[in-house]
Amino acid sequence: MTEPKDYKIAAVDRALALLEALADRPEQGVTSLAKSLGMTKSLVFRLLHTLEERGFVSRDPERAEYSLGYRIGVLGERLGKDGALLYAARPVMDALRDKTSENVNLVIREGLKSYVLATRAGYHSIRLFAQAGRNGPLHAGGGSLLLLAYADPSVVDTVLAQPLEAFTPHTVTDRAKLRQVLERIRANGYNIVLNDLDDGAFSVAAPIRSADGAVIASISVAGAVVRFDEERRETYLKAALDAAAEISERLSIHGPGENGRVKSMA
Amino acid sequence: MTEPKDYKIAAVDRALALLEALADRPEQGVTSLAKSLGMTKSLVFRLLHTLEERGFVSRDPERAEYSLGYRIGVLGERLGKDGALLYAARPVMDALRDKTSENVNLVIREGLKSYVLATRAGYHSIRLFAQAGRNGPLHAGGGSLLLLAYADPSVVDTVLAQPLEAFTPHTVTDRAKLRQVLERIRANGYNIVLNDLDDGAFSVAAPIRSADGAVIASISVAGAVVRFDEERRETYLKAALDAAAEISERLSIHGPGENGRVKSMA
DNA sequence: CGCAATGTTTTATTCTGTGAAACATCGTTT
DNA sequence: AAACGATGTTTCACAGAATAAAACATTGCG
Known part of the structure; x- marks a missing residue:
């Protein structure tokens, strides 16, 4: 057409x-x-x-x-409702980065792609770089897969109907297996991946929900696998889940957002 | 021309x-x-x-x-050097607002006008509304006057050569007196005004400096005069000066800013 | 049930956005 | 020091695109 x-x-x-x-x-x-x-x-x-x-x-x-x-x-300070997520997320992302010293990413789904809304760079000298404003795949990456897991089934079908690029040897490109992965993500309520999008990188992602419970974004901690041990796995996961919960809560509280009428300026 | x-x-x-x-x-x-x-x-x-x-x-x-x-x-997350000020200021503004419960404004000079870069709304139910993105005069308002005081003399001359609108009965429109006001601001290193732009409003403004010492912006606490007593005058002034100092320091430390090369996304 | 206001689409005309190429202004190389 | 190359700036003529006006569709309101 x-x-x-x-x-x-x-x-x-x-x-x-x-x-x-x-x-x-x-x-x-x-x-x-x-x-x-x-x-x-x-x-x-x-x-x-x-x-x-x-x-x-x-x-x-x-x-x-x-x-x-x-x-x-x-202008970024005066977004419409689209800005609510960013507002709510910014300080939480800062805190999460400071807590983990790792990269923090805020990702949403944009059609059949993922989209990086914001990032915080980690403090390690060896680190991954992510960049706000970038589109990525939905079938690889901690946050992306999580978004796919909670997306409308028709989205999943469409994504699976397309060729699934293997970014690393660990990328899951088998359709049946991928559906299992999504199933597990929904069961767990979080997602942890290693080496599936970038070789040598881990990502721990948690879902951010709007007031009506729908998953609208993911927040993830990402870094080099060499720094990822059992202990960090636990602390990062808890930190990510807490961060996601806090952002979700902020969104629900503020609701429609404040659109203060203008009276003057000082 | x-x-x-x-x-x-x-x-x-x-x-x-x-x-x-x-x-x-x-x-x-x-x-x-x-x-x-x-x-x-x-x-x-x-x-x-x-x-x-x-x-x-x-x-x-x-x-x-x-x-x-x-x-x-x-895009707002990825500003060039213009973004350094906003980045540095945001958390400080949040803290200042929480500390004072009053409006907080970040203002720069844009030619012969003031320009509100960002605001934080106070927590009182009776409060002034300021709006990011608004141009205002340079000869009235706590932050504006402070910016004028530290502006190039030619700017001052040009502003004084134009008609000076009286926004309230307390607006200083007398040229000689205005120059004294600017003089006093420079001597004090801060500016406190009452009722000069909005009737019933106070503003406590402090200068933000770039690494080379030039005043590039002002941060101000503003609210209703009825809540402004001697004690608050002191605490707000100290808080504003501290905030300005912290923003200035952040600016100097980060310097040119980080422009991370892109490698990938998670 | 009809009116009014708003969003959407079409079309013709004009004017503006556009590329090509000339010009100026560097900094660098030989 | 001179010539080169790269970059930013300006000019200009033409095609095509942006625009206003008006018709059409849709919605909400009286």
């Missing part, structure tokens, strides 16, 4: 793509951006100018390199 | 204006947005579609009303 209606307006879409490219890799110049986006330099230049005038990007005057600007941070 | 060069691309600029309108007031429909922005409905409709496809806005399927989407929150 070649969607007959396309209301997308190209110029705007390009600008958004540019913003995402800058989020992906900050401190880029015009040429670099043009190349990686397949746009011409003049176009990128104009887009950046437009974005800069509104503070959505800022440039280092010396080096003529651009990064995302403060105005985006401000 | 009618700027001869205008590299702004209109479609993109309109999209950004739309985002800011949504930040200003979430949960708006097409018509409402079109009216407040002076655009046609079809245009707003297309812009929203484009933004929605990338997750920059999300819509309540029932009510067909739009709000800012999660993707903006994700």
Whole structure:
């Protein structure tokens, strides 16, 4: 079905793509951006100018390199209901990272992909890097599998109907086995994986639920397998479950969220 | 001077204006947005579609009303150096709000205006509302005046050359007197105002400095004057100064900021 | 039951976004 | 020191895309 209606307006879409490219890799110049986006330099230049005038990007005057600007941070402070999860999660993620010294990831499902909403980098010098804003598979990775386990059955079917890439020798690509894995996740209420997405990495994931009990996101502790022993397994799991519970609770309490009417500013 | 060069691309600029309108007031429909922005409905409709496809806005399927989407929150997690201030300030603002139960505002200067980067709402039922993303004057308000006091002299001159609106009977609009006020702020290293921008409101502001010592922002505690006594004056001032110092320190420590290379995701 | 307001779609016209290429401004290399 | 190469900036002409207007659909309200 070649969607007959396309209301997308190209110029705007390009600008958004540019913003995402800058989020992906900050401190880029015009040429670099043009190349990686397949746009011409003049176009990128104009887009950046437009974005800069509104503070959505800022440039280092010396080096003529651009990064995302403060105005985006401000918008991020004023999200609609989509922001509730981020708000609730941020301090909890900070605490979880400090407690474990490992990477912490907040992941949601976006169609048939996983999507990293936010991350906290661990304190170890040898560590994995995850990046907010990245799409990943649903059939591998601690948080992703957990999301898949709690997703609508039709989603599971669709995912299983597609080719399942093996990211490492330990990735579960056998359909029947994968369904068992999902079953076990639901039974346990958490998910622990080793080496299934990144070789040498573990991930301990717990489900975050909305007020109506639906699983809407996962929070996970991830790091290098070499640091993962029986004791850490226990403490990380408890920490992740506690964190997930706290975020879930915050979401339920605040409910629809506060949309304070504006009266003035100080 | 009618700027001869205008590299702004209109479609993109309109999209950004739309985002800011949504930040200003979430949960708006097409018509409402079109009216407040002076655009046609079809245009707003297309812009929203484009933004929605990338997750920059999300819509309540029932009510067909739009709000800012999660993707903006994700970008907000990955700001360039502009984000350092927000990162450093967020937890400190939370703590300051909890300590005082009053509104907390993070304000920067944007040309000849003040700009609210972030706010934390106080816990009192009678309270002022401030809103992130709002421009305000430089010559009134606790944080604004403090920023003006530390701004380049040419900025002060320009501001004083313009008409100074009196927001309340207590707003200082006399040029000479205003210069004295700025002088006193610099001498004190903080600023406390009553009723100068909002009648019945106080504001206790302290300067946030970058690593090189320049004042780049202000953090302020604000609330209703009826709750402002000698004791609170002292505790709020100390709390604000401490908070400002801590943010400044965080900024200096983290320096250029961490731009972790991406390897994978979990 | 009908009216009013809102969201959605279509279409024609204009104007704007676009790419190509020239220009300027560096920093680097030989 | 001179020439080169890479990058950011500007110009310009044209195609095509953004836009306004108006028709259509849908919903809620009186």
